[in-house]
Amino acid sequence: MEKPIEKWLPTSIPVTGDDPFYVRRIFCVGRNYAAHAREMGHDPDRDLPFFFMKPFDSIVESGSTIPYPSMTNDLHHEIELVVALKTGGSHIREEQATNCIYGYAVGLDMTRRDLQSEAKKLGRPWDMAKGFDNSAPCAPITKKGDVENIETATIELKVNDQVKQKSSIDHLIWSVPETISFLSKLVELKPGDLIYSGTPDGVGAVNAGDYLYGTITGLSDLEINYK
Numbered sequence: 001m002e003k004p005i006e007k008w009l010p011t012s013i014p015v016t017g018d019d020p021f022y023v024r025r026i027f028c029v030g031r032n033y034a035a036h037a038r039e040m041g042h043d044p045d046r047d048l049p050f051f052f053m054k055p056f057d058s059i060v061e062s063g064s065t066i067p068y069p070s071m072t073n074d075l076h077h078e079i080e081l082v083v084a085l086k087t088g089g090s091h092i093r094e095e096q097a098t099n100c101i102y103g104y105a106v107g108l109d110m111t112r113r114d115l116q117s118e119a120k121k122l123g124r125p126w127d128m129a130k131g132f133d134n135s136a137p138c139a140p141i142t143k144k145g146d147v148e149n150i151e152t153a154t155i156e157l158k159v160n161d162q163v164k165q166k167s168s169i170d171h172l173i174w175s176v177p178e179t180i181s182f183l184s185k186l187v188e189l190k191p192g193d194l195i196y197s198g199t200p201d202g203v204g205a206v207n208a209g210d211y212l213y214g215t216i217t218g219l220s221d222l223e224i225n226y227k
């Protein structure tokens with residue numbers, strides 16, 4: 001008899017004070033802080049927002065120890081504000097966008113920078129540079145009603161206790177409501193979708209044995225160890 005397909009479960013993220021959040025899709029915004037756009041060689045005043053995706057099972061819970069990924073010699077950290085959606089829609093108006101938000105979390109958009117640079121040069125897709133196994137660490141979600149002033153929160157990443165990235169959410173080029181509105185013109189957003197909203201400047205290499213500690217004011221911290 002043919003072997004049955006191995007059982008698998010959807011990915012969930014813990015929520016402070018509520019049931020787990022089941023992840024449907026992971027959308028990520030490219031270049032959403034001017035200083036980071038500049039450090040990557042782009043003009044932040046000219047580019048419209050653009051998006052790429054990661055598989056939902058690339059999520060890693062805070063506190064995890066994960067292997068250094070295969071096929072790269074230049075793994076980079078990108079600390080990001082993650083937005084979790086409880087409702088969706090198409091062509092969502094900016095003024096309505098906040099109603100879709102369930103909560104927020106600290107996330108890392110881990111990137112094989114060498115593969116991304118090669119893909120850019122050759123005009124190829126970014127999927128294997130961005131959407132690899134364990135590429136989307138995410139801290140527990142804090143519900144929207146339990147967060148004050150996320151728009152002006154400080155976002156920071158330490159690697160081995162050294163501050164590598166530090167900025168403020170109010171430096172986003174495209175605000176969270178603008179991003180939701182824009183993305184909902186491209187696809188119909190759905191409950192369970194996550195949006196990684198882009199990284200500030202200071203991205204850099206991560207090595208085996210490194211300890212990453214990400215914070216955003218008012219949210220649960222993110223801790224990841226690389227073995």
Ligand code: MN
Nearest residue numbers: 078109198199
């Ligand atoms: Mn990113």
